[in-house]
Amino acid sequence: MKKTYVLDTNVLLQDPRALFSFKENDVLVPAIVLQELDAKKKHMNEIGRNAREVARLLDQLRSRKPLHQGVPLENGGQLHVELNHRSYEKLKNILPDATNDNRIIALALNVEAEKKKEARDEQVILVSKDALVRIKAEAFGLKAEDFLSDRVIVDDDLYKGYESVHVEPVLLEQFYKNRELPVTSIPCPPLYPGSFVILKNEVKPSMSGLGRVDHEGKVLRPLTHDRESVWGIKPRNVQQKMSFDILLDQTLPLVTLTGRAGTGKTLLSMAAGLLQTEDLNIYKKLLLARPVVPMGKDIGYLPGEKEEKLRPWMQPIYDNLEFLFNANKPEEVANILSGLGSIQVEALTYIRGRSLPGQLIIVDEAQNLTKHEVKTILTRVGENTKIVLMGDPDQIDHPYLDAYNNGLAYVVERFKDQSVSGHVSLAKGERSSLAQLAADLL
Incomplete structure (x- = not known):
């Protein structure tokens, strides 16, 4: 018909x-x-x-x-x-x-x-x-x-970046002994390059192993960047360990992190960014950015210079910087940033037309970006630049976006089988017990 x-x-x-x-x-x-x-x-x-x-x-x-x-x-x-x-x-x-x-x-x-x-x-x-x-x-x-042709997720299940598999004890022993395991020997759905696998002993579930599939998608190996702490931040769960592994992997120019509020996405990314920019000098600049999209009623026009206007929008980034720098007052962070000179806090409004080589770019709240906007951002990336996109697809303030058609979900789905990208979906909240309970109940 x-x-x-x-x-x-x-x-x-x-x-x-x-x-x-x-x-x-x-x-x-x-x-x-x-x-x-x-x-x-x-x-x-x-x-x-x-x-x-x-x-x-x-x-x-x-x-x-x-x-x-x-x-x-x-x-x-x-x-x-x-x-x-x-x-x-x-x-x-x-x-x-x-x-x-x-x-x-x-x-x-x-x-x-x-x-x-x-x-x-x-x-x-x-x-x-x-x-x-x-x-x-x-x-x-x-x-x-509803118009569903713009959805990037068909089965309502966003790619997590990892699989949890119960295996025979001999397979887990082989993984620890040889420091690698053929992907074909793992009883699970097809694995994408760069995805993580949690191997659980089917006899003793408390015994487990964690590995990442190589760029060719053939071999599972232990994490190569398994640090106890990064800039004083210790991973508190297995997803945070995975996040640090891809954030510190220089062979991955694109990293995406998703998860509910309080799972540590921003803090982990900024800690890894400061390590690679300030300590290891891998990148010459750390660029921290967020889209200017209000939650609820807009606060309207703001007085002052550009930095003063952006401060309310960028405050979550400054909060994390205060924690990482162990600063007691907001002005201390401003003094540290002006002294370092290699850390820049910016709104995505000003990114069009720029070329960004040799930088580590962290884009927070990327779920509020459209597919066109996220394409604009990724095409700004220059040589030797790493970009991290993160956000919660269930907390969207954009009037025409939802969990299935936003820019962050678009990138996760389109790049999940590409060897240049890494993705982790963080599940457990670590901000506080109240924050985790609120995320579960509300």
């Missing part, structure tokens, strides 16, 4: 190329959606960029044929910009406020009624990222779906 998909504005603001994601079916863009896109196009952020990209794509299609008449797409479908079906009769008694969302629902209902009147066997589906729009649409008997 052929289908007609009516697109909500938020779908196009999330992914402009959603216009081409519905195969041989018809795609209908309501005129009210164009009006909403026009209101967003001047925004100097990802939303504004996507609004302008949609306008460019529609303009290219317009050169073939008038959009209101329907333009054939390469996938076999047709794209229409819908100018008719403005009647609000079907909703006015139940939803008297003719908001843009309600008008889009009304339009979809009118299109469906017209197809039934013409006895055309076509299903009309409203596609929206807004759950309330989908709920209201289905309340009126209209089929509504």
Whole structure:
């Protein structure tokens, strides 16, 4: 059965190329959606960029044929910009406020009624990222779906970076004796290069071994950077040991860390960064960055110079620096940073157009980045530079992102089988017992 998909504005603001994601079916863009896109196009952020990209794509299609008449797409479908079906009769008694969302629902209902009147066997589906729009649409008997083509995780299970396997005692003895183990001898699903394996003795579960698969994906070897502490920070669990191993591995230019609040992502990364920058002089600069995305109500414009404006956004980074430097007052950290000169705290707003060679870049809260933004950041990386992306995919403040389509999850999934990257998902909170309990219960 052929289908007609009516697109909500938020779908196009999330992914402009959603216009081409519905195969041989018809795609209908309501005129009210164009009006909403026009209101967003001047925004100097990802939303504004996507609004302008949609306008460019529609303009290219317009050169073939008038959009209101329907333009054939390469996938076999047709794209229409819908100018008719403005009647609000079907909703006015139940939803008297003719908001843009309600008008889009009304339009979809009118299109469906017209197809039934013409006895055309076509299903009309409203596609929206807004759950309330989908709920209201289905309340009126209209089929509504979320836009899922932008999801990078198909089975709702983000790659963890490690496997835990019960093995025979002889296999564990072989691993300790030979300092390596063929991957083919490990009874577990296929392992990606650079992934970790926790070997547990099936007879005595308290006995275990920890190794990482080599870059070719053939041999499991013990950790090469198994330090007792890094800048005074001792790993408290096996995932933190894994994290230090990939953070200190100079053969991995890309590291991703995920985990709930309090699992130690930021502190571990900064400790490893300070060791390699200040002590080992592997990198000439440590760049600490976060996206400027507020949680809750925005604090508005801030007075002062750039550093003063950024301070509230960068405060979590300064908190960790105070702990690592054992500073008692905030001004002590500022004095230390100005004295060192090799540590820079920056907002990602200013990274476009830069080239960053010979640096260790740590990007916190990367789950608030879109796929386009994270691509922009990774393409800034120069020679001999290592970049660390970390965040909690379940704590997203961006209005058009979720745990399955954000930039951090995108990088984890796309690079999981690449030998240049390493990933660990931290599970156990180490901030405090209260923080761990809150993460579990709330």
